[in-house]
Amino acid sequence: MIQVTCAIIIHQGKILVAQNNESSDHPFQWEFPGGKVKSDETEKECIVREIKEELNLTVEVQGALTPVEHDYQIKAIRLIPFVCSLVSGKIKLNDHNAVKWVTVGELDELDLAEADKMLIQTTENRDCLKKYAREKMH
């Protein structure tokens, strides 16, 4: 099972989603940016590193949601989500086609990668996300 972290970056009540490029595992689908955990780092170190590498943003971890496991047949992943706030940086697309800021409700209309869909569909994660977007990071 591949351990993959992802960042749910919330800023002014909206969430950043990123569109995969054509040569990725899930071309043109949307995802929460992140990547595979290396053996010499913690999950939190991983997500901060990945967001810097992929988007040139410095983020701070505010909390964690409940991970999901998904078997894509060619690989199985455990997707480990962290809720993050923005610290600094101007977005540079080093890996993705595009990014956009959406509300929690708008996530349902996106063509998200399967694991990400599962992630936002559990009541627990959804309620937690809404709370962050509304109260803590507006």
Ligand SMILES: Nc1nc2c([nH]c(=O)n2[C@H]2C[C@H](O)[C@@H](COP(=O)(O)OP(=O)(O)OP(=O)(O)O)O2)c(=O)[nH]1
């Ligand atoms: N980053 C990320 N990957 C996801 C998400 N959902 C999902 O199914 N995945 C899958 C896509 C990839 O198969 C895998 C993550 O690999 P990756 O290619 O993003 O990781 P990485 O940057 O560390 O990869 P690498 O090129 O260094 O090998 O997990 C998601 O929300 N974020």
